Amino acid sequence: MSNNQNIIYGGDFEESLDYPTVGALLYDNFKDGGDKVALIDGIKEEQWTFNDLLEQSVKVAKALYDAGIRQNDVISILSENRLEYAAIAYGTLYLNAICAPTNFAYTERELEHTLNITKPKFVFISSSTKALLPKLEQFDFVKQVILLDDDNVSSDKLISFKTFLNKYSNNSFNVEAFVRQPVKLFEQVAVIFMSSGTTGLPKGVELTHGNLIACIASNLERVPLGKSLFGNVTALYITPWFHVMGFMGKLLFTTTREFTQVFLAKFIPKLYLKSIEKYKILTITVPPPVILFLSKTPLLSNYDLSSLKLIFSGAAPLTKELEEEVKKRFNDEIIVLQAYGQTEATLGVLYSDVATAKPGSVGQLVRGTYGKVVDSDGNILGANKVGELCFKGPFIMKGYIDNVEATSSTIDKDGWLHSGDLGYYDEDYQFFIVDRLKELIKYKGYQVPPAELEGLLSSHAKIRDAGVIGIPDEAAGELPFAFIVKEEGSDLTEQEIKDFVAKNASNPKWLRGGVKFIDAIPKNITGKILRREMKELYKTMKAKL
Numbered sequence: 001m002s003n004n005q006n007i008i009y010g011g012d013f014e015e016s017l018d019y020p021t022v023g024a025l026l027y028d029n030f031k032d033g034g035d036k037v038a039l040i041d042g043i044k045e046e047q048w049t050f051n052d053l054l055e056q057s058v059k060v061a062k063a064l065y066d067a068g069i070r071q072n073d074v075i076s077i078l079s080e081n082r083l084e085y086a087a088i089a090y091g092t093l094y095l096n097a098i099c100a101p102t103n104f105a106y107t108e109r110e111l112e113h114t115l116n117i118t119k120p121k122f123v124f125i126s127s128s129t130k131a132l133l134p135k136l137e138q139f140d141f142v143k144q145v146i147l148l149d150d151d152n153v154s155s156d157k158l159i160s161f162k163t164f165l166n167k168y169s170n171n172s173f174n175v176e177a178f179v180r181q182p183v184k185l186f187e188q189v190a191v192i193f194m195s196s197g198t199t200g201l202p203k204g205v206e207l208t209h210g211n212l213i214a215c216i217a218s219n220l221e222r223v224p225l226g227k228s229l230f231g232n233v234t235a236l237y238i239t240p241w242f243h244v245m246g247f248m249g250k251l252l253f254t255t256t257r258e259f260t261q262v263f264l265a266k267f268i269p270k271l272y273l274k275s276i277e278k279y280k281i282l283t284i285t286v287p288p289p290v291i292l293f294l295s296k297t298p299l300l301s302n303y304d305l306s307s308l309k310l311i312f313s314g315a316a317p318l319t320k321e322l323e324e325e326v327k328k329r330f331n332d333e334i335i336v337l338q339a340y341g342q343t344e345a346t347l348g349v350l351y352s353d354v355a356t357a358k359p360g361s362v363g364q365l366v367r368g369t370y371g372k373v374v375d376s377d378g379n380i381l382g383a384n385k386v387g388e389l390c391f392k393g394p395f396i397m398k399g400y401i402d403n404v405e406a407t408s409s410t411i412d413k414d415g416w417l418h419s420g421d422l423g424y425y426d427e428d429y430q431f432f433i434v435d436r437l438k439e440l441i442k443y444k445g446y447q448v449p450p451a452e453l454e455g456l457l458s459s460h461a462k463i464r465d466a467g468v469i470g471i472p473d474e475a476a477g478e479l480p481f482a483f484i485v486k487e488e489g490s491d492l493t494e495q496e497i498k499d500f501v502a503k504n505a506s507n508p509k510w511l512r513g514g515v516k517f518i519d520a521i522p523k524n525i526t527g528k529i530l531r532r533e534m535k536e537l538y539k540t541m542k543a544k545l
Helices: 023-033 050-066 081-092 106-117 127-136 161-167 173-181 209-220 223-230 244-252 267-277 290-298 300-304 320-330 404-410 450-458 496-505 531-544
Strands: 002-004 008-011 037-041 047-048 074-078 098-101 123-127 144-149 157-160 189-195 203-207 234-237 260-261 283-286 310-313 333-342 349-350 370-376 388-393 417-425 431-436 441-443 444-448 465-471 477-484 514-517
Touching: 002 223, 023 050, 023 081, 023 209, 037 050, 037 123, 037 144, 047 050, 047 081, 050 081, 050 106, 050 161, 050 173, 074 081, 081 098, 081 123, 081 244, 106 127, 106 189, 123 127, 127 144, 157 161, 157 431, 189 209, 203 209, 209 496, 234 244, 234 267, 244 283, 244 349, 260 388, 267 300, 283 290, 290 310, 290 320, 320 333, 349 404, 370 417, 388 444, 417 477, 441 465, 444 450, 450 465, 450 477, 450 496, 465 531, 477 496
Parallel strands: 037 260, 074 098, 074 123, 098 189, 123 144, 144 157, 234 260, 234 283, 283 310, 310 333, 477 514
Antiparallel strands: 002 008, 008 370, 037 047, 189 203, 333 349, 370 388, 388 417, 417 431, 441 444, 441 477, 465 477
């Protein structure tokens, strides 16, 4: 860790990963993993070894190639976490095609927006997302929809996964030789994730092979310390793989660390605790709401959780108070660490270390990354001074797909990613998050853009204007709350508004915080909504209750 005129550097990589593609990195790790168990589906109680991962992902790659998929073609996965998901993602990366994990909870409106950005040629769906098939079949760029569950299905675009693998099987295609062919690492896009940004609907974040390899390299350097402290590692995850935290932090990192990963398609409290007991889970990675659950639930006494030694918190800030509370619940025998990152930075740029972690800190810069804190005029600040956090290095995205304006407003001409988050670092270069410059609402780790909800609400015939803010909530972090200006003479009710949003927006965006009718939305002279004033208005309103 070094400091040059208040620009902090995380240090050089101790050991560079010299791979021509991320596919080659994955292929070699699966090959070396052998018969060690890699993935366990905690709900279905099915498992794959690294050999299984290699065999199944190669089978998918050969089928995709035989079906006409080539470099830069986009493959979308619209499914809950499951073993086949991993094989599809890896097989896509082997071909230097682009994987676009998609939120399976999207409404038709949100899905349409996302697909028009990523334009996938093939889409893999499961029985839980089958209802979206009619929508998928409307897009000309979607050439094939593959259903992971049913065998006896067929239409112009729909085929079962089993039939797909049997129909397309180019055994002459040498996957291992193909992944050895180098690409321009920081030009070739590997994955597109959706990120809400600060305004409007989600944007497509392009992450390259170089981004993924650098991120994996950074995480691999922490493995020796973990193994020296704990030995073999079995981890439990619930983060969906369409999210960068799930895809990168679990689907890619775990399988390159020789960890055994137990995953659940969703959080079911009793099953979650039972899984920790059954598989002797050593570490979990969760958002703060799950830590809150662990700190308060009476269910803990029904299970043997003595194997659990390490909790990683991510996706949203973890308060010092909640960190201390969960430690007390486990008699201070648990280590709680935080990390900080964003989709645009290929997951994490700040990580806590077991040896140096401080309560409330999100950690230090990872190797290969530069960081600085700037004021509103762009001046670089020193230690213990609050400003916007900015980052630079091999983790920073290529850009937002087909959106030069949004890219240039996020990454400046010198290559610095402006995070939109306020924070500072102390004399030991430990970083702390204070607040957000961005207007995003963080509901259980999900990003909810107020502008999107405002646009949706304003489309309602009985609503003249709308303003949305996040209000504090101990369990979820923040809840979306709407100020509404009704059309004159309207009989609009709060429940009608809530039902309208629930019908047209995915679950995290529902107005759980409530609705308040007012005469006018606070705005400046240019028409920009003044959220700070709305938050003060909410505080005043709450104080009167």
